[in-house]
Amino acid sequence: MLNWALTFLVIALLAALFGFGGIASTAAGFAQVCFFVFLVLFLVSTVAHVLRRR
Numbered sequence: 001m002l003n004w005a006l007t008f009l010v011i012a013l014l015a016a017l018f019g020f021g022g023i024a025s026t027a028a029g030f031a032q033v034c035f036f037v038f039l040v041l042f043l044v045s046t047v048a049h050v051l052r053r054r
Contacts, residue, residue, distance in 0.1 A: 005034035 008031035015024035 002035075002038050005031045005038060007031075008034060 008027045012024045012027035012031060015027060
């Protein structure tokens with residue numbers, strides 16, 4: 001999941017560099033969504049691991 005977020009971030013940066021505003025904003029939006037999904041899944045996994053340990 002994090003790989004997808006990084007891929008969309010790179011696409012957004014390259015598109016912004018070449019002046020394609022619509023593509024850059026769309027790719028940046030996908031990267032942001034993927035990052036937050038990854039963050040939530042990481043937190044849930046960490047909490048589950050701590051609770052299972054007890």
